[in-house]
Each structure stands twice: as structure tokens, then as C-alpha cells.
Amino acid sequence: MAADDRIMFWGEDILDPYGGAFKVSRGLSKRFGERVLTTPISEAAIVGIAAGRAMRGLPTVVEIMFGDFVTLCADQIVNHATKLPWVYNNQVQVPLVIRTPMGGYRGYGATHSQSLEKMFCGVPGLTVLAVNSYTDPGALLREAFALETPVLFVEQKILYARFVDALPVAPEKPDVALVCYGTMVEFSVQAAHRLSQEEEVYCKVVPVQQIWPLDEMSLVRELQSAERVLVIEEGTNGYGFGGECARLLARLGKPMGFVAANPHPIPNSRVYEDRALPSVDRIVEKAIQLFEQT
Amino acid sequence: MTSGDRFNADHLGLSLTQAERLYFQMRLIREFETTLLDLFSQNAVFGTTHTCLGQEANAVAIMEALDRNIDTVWSNHRCHGHFLAYCGKVAELFAEIMGRELGVCAGRGGSQHICWHRFHSNGVQGGIVPLALGTAMAGKAEGAVTVVFLGDGTLGQGVVYECLNLAALWQLPVLFVLEDNGVAQTTPSELVFSGNAQARAEAFGLESAYSDTSEVMALHATASDLISRIRNGGSPCFWHIRSVRLGPHSKGDDTRSPEQMAALQQRDPVRLNERLVDTPLRLEQRCKTIIREALAQAEASPVNDGSLTA
Numbered sequence: 001m002a003a004d005d006r007i008m009f010w011g012e013d014i015l016d017p018y019g020g021a022f023k024v025s026r027g028l029s030k031r032f033g034e035r036v037l038t039t040p041i042s043e044a045a046i047v048g049i050a051a052g053r054a055m056r057g058l059p060t061v062v063e064i065m066f067g068d069f070v071t072l073c074a075d076q077i078v079n080h081a082t083k084l085p086w087v088y089n090n091q092v093q094v095p096l097v098i099r100t101p102m103g104g105y106r107g108y109g110a111t112h113s114q115s116l117e118k119m120f121c122g123v124p125g126l127t128v129l130a131v132n133s134y135t136d137p138g139a140l141l142r143e144a145f146a147l148e149t150p151v152l153f154v155e156q157k158i159l160y161a162r163f164v165d166a167l168p169v170a171p172e173k174p175d176v177a178l179v180c181y182g183t184m185v186e187f188s189v190q191a192a193h194r195l196s197q198e199e200e201v202y203c204k205v206v207p208v209q210q211i212w213p214l215d216e217m218s219l220v221r222e223l224q225s226a227e228r229v230l231v232i233e234e235g236t237n238g239y240g241f242g243g244e245c246a247r248l249l250a251r252l253g254k255p256m257g258f259v260a261a262n263p264h265p266i267p268n269s270r271v272y273e274d275r276a277l278p279s280v281d282r283i284v285e286k287a288i289q290l291f292e293q294t
Numbered sequence: 295m296t297s298g299d300r301f302n303a304d305h306l307g308l309s310l311t312q313a314e315r316l317y318f319q320m321r322l323i324r325e326f327e328t329t330l331l332d333l334f335s336q337n338a339v340f341g342t343t344h345t346c347l348g349q350e351a352n353a354v355a356i357m358e359a360l361d362r363n364i365d366t367v368w369s370n371h372r373c374h375g376h377f378l379a380y381c382g383k384v385a386e387l388f389a390e391i392m393g394r395e396l397g398v399c400a401g402r403g404g405s406q407h408i409c410w411h412r413f414h415s416n417g418v419q420g421g422i423v424p425l426a427l428g429t430a431m432a433g434k435a436e437g438a439v440t441v442v443f444l445g446d447g448t449l450g451q452g453v454v455y456e457c458l459n460l461a462a463l464w465q466l467p468v469l470f471v472l473e474d475n476g477v478a479q480t481t482p483s484e485l486v487f488s489g490n491a492q493a494r495a496e497a498f499g500l501e502s503a504y505s506d507t508s509e510v511m512a513l514h515a516t517a518s519d520l521i522s523r524i525r526n527g528g529s530p531c532f533w534h535i536r537s538v539r540l541g542p543h544s545k546g547d548d549t550r551s552p553e554q555m556a557a558l559q560q561r562d563p564v565r566l567n568e569r570l571v572d573t574p575l576r577l578e579q580r581c582k583t584i585i586r587e588a589l590a591q592a593e594a595s596p597v598n599d600g601s602l603t604a
């Protein structure tokens with residue numbers, strides 16, 4: 001916002017001193033004044049207004065307080081912001097970024113913990129980016145603006161408490177590549193560590209930031225040297241990141257495995273939530289099972 | 295907009311007197327829509343369409359009151375009249391509906407997804423309203439106004455009310471035009487609508503206006519007044535126009551009775567406003583020629599089969 005004074009940012013409860021439900025925007029309203037607006041609880045309207053403003057060349061960021069509520073903006077994203085540039089034969093561009101916290105492990109229950117990004121992966125004209133704790137989220141946000149397309153910018157909420165870390169060096173000939181995004185990157189790093197210590201299985205963690213569209217070439221390049229592939233996502237099983245990776249990687253003929261959440265709503269009880277969602281244990285277990293396949 | 299791609303001054307009748315121009319534009323829209331329905335009935339055109347027969351006066355009155363260079367229009371599925379009164383691009387609209395490369399969107403959009411300069415339409419009821427608020431916000435500093443069209447059936451969409459609230463709250467220069475033809479597809483509004491549309495808008499703090507006429511000069515006077523108020527004051531307005539749909543919802547899908555249709559004919563804006571001009575027949579002939587030539591031009595353009603663009 002400092003670099004480009006056309007940028008505006010709005011969302012629910014984002015003004016100081018509160019600074020947003022997850023404090024991501026703390027300090028922004030103080031610093032940028034009228035360029036930061038608090039909005040009514042009208043997710044469809046605030047995304048659509050941002051898209052309309054963006055269509056006039058003015059980059060706009062909207063925060064959706066919980067990712068679970070992106071369903072309320074689905075029509076604006078699917079039938080308007082992403083569709084109009086194409087059907088209008090590229091007479092308009094929509095530099096719109098929709099930032100939203102997804103994900104569980106916080107005990108928030110079934111409607112405040114989901115990873116719903118897969119509902120939007122596959123939508124033509126949309127880019128879906130996901131932050132992880134091994135890359136600078138600010139740099140990723142800058143990339144989002146450079147795209148000049150609508151972007152769904154996913155921030156898994158437990159990552160808000162993390163500092164950016166360096167990804168451990170990968171082995172040259174990994175036994176297993178762990179393909180993952182968001183929170184699952186740090187889970188995979190922990191699983192890789194345990195697998196090397198306890199099982200002498202050496203893994204390469206492959207974090208993906210642009211989960212839609214997936215860059216097939218770079219994914220294939222990253223996985224070339226690996227014997228096996230395990231795809232890990234926090235959302236529920238089926239029609240998701242795992243399926244998309246399988247579609248792009250099938251031709252490599254490598255044994256593949258998948259880790260995802262159980263296909264039911266996220267339970268309230270902490271123990272039950274942990275069991276429903278992917279865990280380091282489950283990644284370790286599935287990685288070992290890959291050896292039984294071959 | 296490139297210099298070679300301008301508003302069609304000739305088809306907008308810019309050299310005519312205002313009364314002649316408004317009549318001429320209505321007549322041109324009427325010829326366009328009836329020709330289009332003929333083409334569909336001959337299976338010469340593929341797909342779907344929604345004509346604005348009976349509502350032409352609203353379109354031309356409003357476009358006449360706009361500054362076409364800076365103001366924005368958001369239209370819905372019933373957008374041909376709005377579009378033609380905005381820019382006069384007859385051949386490009388025919389070509390768009392026919393999926394030809396000459397189309398305003400190179401045939402990608404079709405009847406209800408069109409865009410040129412600051413005119414946009416989309417076919418999802420109510421979905422364009424937030425976009426209209428966004429362009430209104432973007433244009434406020436340059437004194438630009440955005441107009442967004444709604445049908446009475448679209449008052450069933452929740453996002454419309456989110457937007458009435460935000461337009462008033464953020465003081466956005468937007469004119470909501472409710473073209474109330476009393477029917478949505480086949481459903482009469484009394485089966486789906488409770489209360490009063492103007493009162494709904496006023497409850498959110500918008501100024502409102504009401505017209506129950508097909509008289510184009512009266513509609514134009516109201517449009518000018520509302521648009522200049524919005525431009526000068528920067529705040530939104532809601533205009534409820536009682537109008538008539540004289541044609542089918544789409545093609546051959548009218549369920550209304552012949553008696554009902556005969557009564558609605560009394561409100562036909564093209565017939566009603568004929569007395570505004572001395573030579574309606576000459577203007578009608580002129581329109582027929584434009585339509586014939588434009589159609590030939592559209593038909594000569596290659597079909598967009600996707601081989602040119604990604």
C-alpha cells in the first residue's frame with residue numbers, strides 16, 4: 001500500500017485498534033486512513049465492489065474474516081470477477097486480491113475451520129495462492145498484485161503465529177517427495193525429520209504456493225529425482241489438491257499416496273478435530289505405506 | 295477505446311434534434327429486436343436472447359442523460375436496448391449474438407455478456423450490482439456516474455440489499471434503475487414481491503423517484519435531473535420505472551393472455567412517442583436500412599471458432 005497509492009483494502013473489523021479478527025491488518029487504518037475501510041457483514045457485496053473498482057485499474061484487497069465464508073462470494077468470484085475479463089474479450093482486467101484465513105487445529109468448529117479453497121481451484125481465470133511458513137508472505141502478496149487477475153489468497157490461520165523459517169535441505173535422491181501447501185508444509189517438514197531419524201527414509205518437501213493453476217512443469221522438475229510421491233492437503237478428501245497432482249503426475253508412473261482430512265465436518269472436540277485433520281503421524285504412516293506398494 | 299473504435303454517432307442520431315434522436319434510437323432498437331426474434335424463429339441464430347420490446351424509452355432516455363465518455367452502465371440479461379442507446383454499435387451487437395469475430399467481444403460473450411468502453415452486462419440476476427458500486431467508487435473523483443439496471447424479479451436477490459446499504463453508506467454516485475415490467479420470466483410480481491420497492495430503497499437512506507410512463511421526454515427529464523443530482527451531490531439514487539414487456543421473456547415463451555398483451559400495447563413507447571417527430575416514416579426507413587446493412591456486415595464476419603485467441 002505504501003508503494004502504490006491506488007490500492008485500497010477493506011473487510012470486517014479490520015480497523016485499529018482491533019486490526020482484524022487475526023490482527024493481520026493492525027496498524028493499516030492508522031497509517032493509510034481512508035484507504036482502509038471497515039465493511040458490513042456483506043461478503044458478496046464487498047468482493048463484488050472490489051472487483052468493480054479493480055476493473056477500473058485500481059487494485060483492491062478484501063479480507064474475508066474466515067475462509068469458510070468465501071462460499072458467500074462464490075457468485076462474484078465464479079460468475080463475475082473471473083469470468084468477465086474473458087467473455088469481454090480481455091477489454092477489462094481485475095486486479096483483485098481476496099485474502100482469507102482458512103484451516104483448523106484451533107478448535108473453532110465446523111464453520112470456522114475449513115479449508116475450502118478446493119471449491120475455487122479449477123475456476124478459470126482465478127489464481128489461488130497459499131502462504132506457508134517457509135516463504136515470505138509479503139513477497140507472495142506482491143506477486144498476487146503483479147498477476148492483475150483475481151486472486152484467492154489463502155492464509156492458514158495457525159501460520160499467523162509463525163516466523164518465516166528456512167526449508168531444510170532436501171536429499172539429492174529422495175525416497176519420497178512430500179507435495180504440500182499451507183500448514184501442511186510444516187507438518188511435512190516435521191514428518192520428514194522423523195522419517196529420516198526413525199525410519200531412514202529420506203524425504204524432500206515440495207511446498208506449493210500457487211495451488212491453482214498448478215505449474216505442471218515445475219512440479220515435474222521438483223519430483224524428477226524422487227522415487228515416490230505423497231500429496232498432503234488439509235482439506236477433505238476427494239476432488240482436491242491430491243487429485244489434481246495425480247492428474248498432472250500420473251504419466252511419471254511413480255507410486256503415489258494421499259493425505260487429507262476425513263470427509264465429514266470438523267468436530268469441536270480437540271482430540272476429535274486432531275483425528276479428523278491430517279497429522280504428522282498420518283504423513284509418516286502414509287509415507288511408509290508407499291514402500292509396501294512397491 | 296481506440297480512436298478507430300468510437301461511438302457510432304450516425305446510429306445514435308447525434309446530428310438530429312433531441313426529440314428526433316430519442317425517437318430514432320427507440321425505433322432502431324425496436325427494429326433490432328424484432329429482426330433478432332425473426333432470425334431466431336428462422337433458426338438463423340443459435341442460443342438464447344432477451345429482447346427489450348416495450349422498454350426502449352427507458353434505455354434512450356437514460357443514455358441521453360449520461361456523459362457517455364466517463365459514465366458507466368451496468369446492464370442485465372435484457373441489455374440490447376441499453377447497449378444500442380449507449381454506443382449505436384448495431385453490426386457489432388448482431389455479430390456478438392451470432393458469435394462472429396466482429397462482435398463487440400469477438401463473439402465470446404453473446405447476447406447477455408457484452409462490454410464496450412464503459413458499458414458492461416452480465417446475465418446473473420443482481421450480480422452486477424456490487425460491480426456497479428465498484429465502478430461508481432472508482433469514478434467518483436472524476437465526477438463520473440454509474441447506472442445499474444434491475445428488473446422487478448431481481449429484487450429477490452439479497453446482494454441488491456447489501457448494495458443499497460453500501461451505496462448510501464459510502465455515498466457512491468450510482469443510479470439504480472428498476473425497470474419494473476411486472477413480470478419475471480413468467481412470474482407476475484405479485485406472486486413474489488411484498489411491500490414497496492421505493493420504500494425498500496428509502497429505508498437504506500437512498501433518495502428515490504418513481505415514474506409510470508412510456509413518454510420518452512418525461513423519462514429523459516427525470517433521468518437528467520437524477521443524474522445531475524448524483525453527479526453533483528455524489529450520493530446514490532433509486533428510480534422505480536413502471537414499464538411494459540411487449541415481447542416474450544426470451545423467445546416464444548410468453549404465458550400472458552392476449553387480453554393482457556392488448557392492454558400493454560397502450561404503453562408501447564415507439565407508438566406513443568411517434569408524435570414527437572414530423573417524419574416518423576423516414577426515420578423508420580432509415581432504421582431499417584441501418585439494420586439491414588449491419589446484419590449483412592455481421593453475417594460477413596467469420597464465426598469465432600476459438601482458433602484465433604486463447
Ligand SMILES: Cc1ncc(C[n+]2csc(CCOP(=O)(O)OP(=O)(O)O)c2C)c(N)n1
Pocket residue numbers: 371372417418419420444445446447448449475477478479539543
Ligand atoms: C441469479 C439468477 N437466477 C435466475 C436467472 C434466470 N433468469 C433470467 S432472467 C429471469 C427473470 C428476471 O426477471 P426481472 O428481474 O423482472 O427482469 P426482466 O426479465 O423482467 O427484465 C430469470 C429468472 C438468472 N439469470 N439469474
